[in-house]
Amino acid sequence: MKEDAARRRALELLLTDLYGESPQLRYRHITGGRELADDVWSKFSGKCFNCEAQISGRKKMHLDHTRPLAMLWPLDGTATCLCGSCNSQKRDRFPADYYSVDQLQKLSKITEIPIEELRRPSPNMEAIHLLKDRLEWFFNEFCLRPELNKVRDGKLSSELLIKALQKTLNRCEGGAPIDLVKLHEDWLSSQ
The missing domain is CATH 3.40.1800 (His-Me finger endonuclease fold)
Known part of the structure; x- marks a missing residue:
C-alpha cells in the first residue's frame, strides 16, 4: 500500500512539474477561477x-x-x-x-x-512529449528529490517510478517512444 501511494504521489508531482502547476490550479486558470x-x-x-x-x-x-x-x-x-x-x-x-x-x-x-x-486505453501523449523534452531535468533534478531517494522494501522510489513510467510508455501506440529504464541506466553509469 505504501509503495502504491508513493508511486501515485510521485506521478502527481511529475505532472505538476511538467505542466508548471497543479491540476487544480490549472483548472482554475482555464475556467476563470472555478x-x-x-x-x-x-x-x-x-x-x-x-x-x-x-x-x-x-x-x-x-x-x-x-x-x-x-x-x-x-x-x-x-x-x-x-x-x-x-x-x-x-x-x-x-x-x-x-x-x-x-x-x-x-x-x-x-x-x-x-x-x-x-x-481505448492510451497514455497521455502530451505528458509523454513534455517528459521526453525534459529528460535531463527528469534524471538530474526530479529523480534526485529526497522523497524519490527513499528505499522502500529494498527498492529505491525513483527506480520504482521509472519502471512504472516505462510500463506506461510501453502502452503507447506503436510502442514505447523511449526506453526510460535504459536511459536511466546510462545516466547512472555516466555519474
Missing part, C-alpha cells in the same frame, strides 16, 4: 457515477481520474464523481475495464471525453 470539485459535483448531481448512490456531501465525494493517473492523465475537468467504495474498486483501471458499455456512453457525454478514448 473549483474542480464544485464543477464535478454539479456535473454528476452529487451521485456516484458507478452505483448512483447519493453522496452525503461534496467533501465525501471521491474525485476519480477518469483516465488513470498511472497513464499520466492529470486530475482535470474530465474527473468522475465516485463514492469511496467504487473509487477503491476502480483503482488504476481504464474506464473500458471497469464500466459497462452503457455507462461508457453516459460517461462520454458527461465528461466530454470521446467514446473512442474511453474504450
Whole structure:
C-alpha cells in the first residue's frame, strides 16, 4: 500500500512539474477561477457515477481520474464523481475495464471525453512529449528529490517510478517512444 501511494504521489508531482502547476490550479486558470470539485459535483448531481448512490456531501465525494493517473492523465475537468467504495474498486483501471458499455456512453457525454478514448486505453501523449523534452531535468533534478531517494522494501522510489513510467510508455501506440529504464541506466553509469 505504501509503495502504491508513493508511486501515485510521485506521478502527481511529475505532472505538476511538467505542466508548471497543479491540476487544480490549472483548472482554475482555464475556467476563470472555478473549483474542480464544485464543477464535478454539479456535473454528476452529487451521485456516484458507478452505483448512483447519493453522496452525503461534496467533501465525501471521491474525485476519480477518469483516465488513470498511472497513464499520466492529470486530475482535470474530465474527473468522475465516485463514492469511496467504487473509487477503491476502480483503482488504476481504464474506464473500458471497469464500466459497462452503457455507462461508457453516459460517461462520454458527461465528461466530454470521446467514446473512442474511453474504450481505448492510451497514455497521455502530451505528458509523454513534455517528459521526453525534459529528460535531463527528469534524471538530474526530479529523480534526485529526497522523497524519490527513499528505499522502500529494498527498492529505491525513483527506480520504482521509472519502471512504472516505462510500463506506461510501453502502452503507447506503436510502442514505447523511449526506453526510460535504459536511459536511466546510462545516466547512472555516466555519474
